[in-house]
Amino acid sequence: MAEIKSSKIDGIETFSTEIDGEKIEWDTELTYNSHLQTKRLLSSQVGVSGEPDETLFIVVHQTMELWIKLCLHELRIAIKCIQDDQLSRSFKTFDRIASIQRHMIQSWEILATLTPHDFLTFRGYLRKASGFQSHQYRELEFMLGNKNKDLIAVHQNEKEIHNALTKILNEPSLYDEALRLLAKKGFEIPSAALKRDWSKKYQASPEIERAWKIIYEDTEKYWELYMLAERITSLEYYFQEWRFKHMKTVSRVIGHSPGTAGSSGVEYLRKALNISFFPELWSMRTKLSAERQENFNECPL
Numbered sequence: 355m356a357e358i359k360s361s362k363i364d365g366i367e368t369f370s371t372e373i374d375g376e377k378i379e380w381d382t383e384l385t386y387n388s389h390l391q392t393k394r395l396l397s398s399q400v401g402v403s404g405e406p407d408e409t410l411f412i413v414v415h416q417t418m419e420l421w422i423k424l425c426l427h428e429l430r431i432a433i434k435c436i437q438d439d440q441l442s443r444s445f446k447t448f449d450r451i452a453s454i455q456r457h458m459i460q461s462w463e464i465l466a467t468l469t470p471h472d473f474l475t476f477r478g479y480l481r482k483a484s485g486f487q488s489h490q491y492r493e494l495e496f497m498l499g500n501k502n503k504d505l506i507a508v509h510q511n512e513k514e515i516h517n518a519l520t521k522i523l524n525e526p527s528l529y530d531e532a533l534r535l536l537a538k539k540g541f542e543i544p545s546a547a548l549k550r551d552w553s554k555k556y557q558a559s560p561e562i563e564r565a566w567k568i569i570y571e572d573t574e575k576y577w578e579l580y581m582l583a584e585r586i587t588s589l590e591y592y593f594q595e596w597r598f599k600h601m602k603t604v605s606r607v608i609g610h611s612p613g614t615a616g617s618s619g620v621e622y623l624r625k626a627l628n629i630s631f632f633p634e635l636w637s638m639r640t641k642l643s644a645e646r647q648e649n650f651n652e653c654p655l
């Protein structure tokens with residue numbers, strides 16, 4: 355057993371020892387475990403079935419919730435940057451979000467090792483509990499612009515969550531903020547998009563499609579807005595990929611059975627693949643290529 359020496363540094367009891375030729379120190383003020391609250395974290399995997407495969411199910415859900423928490427945190431920072439017209443700062447944050455999203459997409463592979471047989475050993479114990487009740491996921495959707503106040507209903511018995519979601523529902527989304535910035539920069543954005551009931555679903559407009567098209571047609575002139583548009587597009591691109599992997603994993607595990615929340619299951623998740631947060635950023639691409647196509651036709655080569 356290595357010798358442990360103790361001393362006081364800045365009034366804090368500090369210990370040191372030598373392990374494999376390395377000097378190792380620690381103190382009683384702050385430890386890895388106290389900082390990261392590992393005791394609380396690692397005692398939070400409490401199953402309801404006693405079945406061994408439920409642990410995988412819980413850990414994958416909990417890690418996804420932690421990553422969503424970080425996405426929400428970073429997204430708030432990115433929105434503030436857009437409000438303050440600090441676009442190059444926002445890019446670092448958007449890139450971090452994209453990295454988290456790619457990691458979340460990859461983590462479906464772990465859950466895909468749960469076979470239908472494994473899931474059925476504990477599915478009945480889950481009763482009506484479902485990811486449909488993930489308030490962080492709803493918060494993320496609302497912040498990205500998929501506003502639907504009916505979705506809050508399942509939180510009627512959780513007052514704090516209900517209030518927080520209602521507040522976010524009534525605030526401008528990331529896209530609303532991006533459009534406000536375009537208006538500040540002199541683009542013609544209809545007033546209906548700038549002053550509206552934020553709790554309502556966003557309605558796409560040809561004027562906004564035109565504004566994005568102007569930016570994509572002169573990328574040198576509008577470089578920062580162009581880079582912003584590409585990062586926002588990536589956010590939706592990865593969000594959809596996450597949705598798709600969820601749908602395919604669910605299909606692999608439960609086939610076309612209804613979900614624990616009672617929905618049609620895979621069919622419900624498939625419909626969500628048609629939801630677009632930033633519609634004109636996608637529709638504008640068709641117009642751009644259609645016009646370039648005419649140029650290609652004129653090309654002598």
Ligand code: HEM
Nearest residue numbers: 415418484485486488491604607613614615616617619626
């Ligand atoms: C074997 C694993 C899983 C199965 C069988 C499953 C199944 C389903 C089903 C059928 C729904 C539709 C609502 C319902 O009727 O329950 C749903 C919704 C949802 N699930 Fe999962 N899920 C699984 C894993 C996960 C994981 C790991 C997460 C990560 C947080 C998650 C998050 C969600 C969310 C957020 C919704 C709501 C989606 C929306 O409203 O667009 N699910 N899930």
